[in-house]
Amino acid sequence: MDRNQIKKWLKSPGKMAHKYSLWAIYFCTGCGIIEIPPVITSRWDAERFGVLPAPSPRQANLFLITGYVSVKTLKAIIKTYEQMPEPKYTVGFGSCPINGGMYWDSYNTIKHLDKYIPVDGWIAGCMPRPEAIFIAVTHLWTLIDKGMAKGYVKYREQYGRYRENQEMALGRLEWPPLFPLKDEND
């Protein structure tokens, strides 16, 4: 442990623990997943940053969306996201989840992922280099430190709106709502 951070650890141990135990769900979407194996193995070694892949969504708290999201994948993403325990962080990787990227006029690709689930950060590029993942992770640390990575809280609070959007894209969802469907702002 870094000695300079002892103060931080004593002040807010919860935040520090969240920062350094990011478990990324091994969820493959689109072409960006090809960057993940070198990132988590010896070449770039994500464990230096406390990031390790988790085999199941119930053990993970970092969700990397690594490429274009088709309508069918969106369904899997929502199911996975809702299974992850809080606090959970989502990072969109590559241009495609941001605004569709090169699939901007595709008939079957979701254009803006943050209409359906909250996203804490984006990595732009097509493809981003593996180093970009580490930059994103360090940015995510800052966000957690400052209490700004609150996507999961937003999802809980505005679940009605998210669910409505999800149903607009996917039709009727076959699973029951995760949270009560009332909006706090209404």
Add this chain to the structure above:
Amino acid sequence: MINRLKQELESTFREISVAVPGENGITVVASPVQILTILRFLKDRGYDHLAMISCVDWIKEDSLELVYLVSAYLTGDNEYTGREKITVTLKTRIPRKEPEFPTAIPVFENAEPYEREIHELFGIHFTGHPRLIPLFLEREYEIPPFRKDFDTREYVKEVFDKIPFVENKE
């Protein structure tokens, strides 16, 4: 090898045009009723691998073109017979309006997913197909999305762009 196949095809079937564009390819253009017979003929000659079924939308000529790619596996003893390098391209055209075509499953069983794909992307109904259900797509489309008159930009504006951002919602 390839010239012998060409001769056999020309002597067996009437009103087909056979072309040899390169040393490893042979292109057969036939009428829709002949396709299953030709596929069976090729299978009997040892071309037992249906590599792909594809579809092309010729909107100006008002027809859909089905393309069957057939090649040969190695024999059981891994012996070369000369067939392995040859790919037979079999083409036929059917009208664009309410297209129907007999399924190729009785000849090649692996035609099943290809025909389902063409059914949902081009809207061709394969008669005799046991389960013609969607393969990839989740949404329903008025015009099958791979047809040339399907306006993807308009569709995106209509569907995905109309979904509001959560922050902008009332």
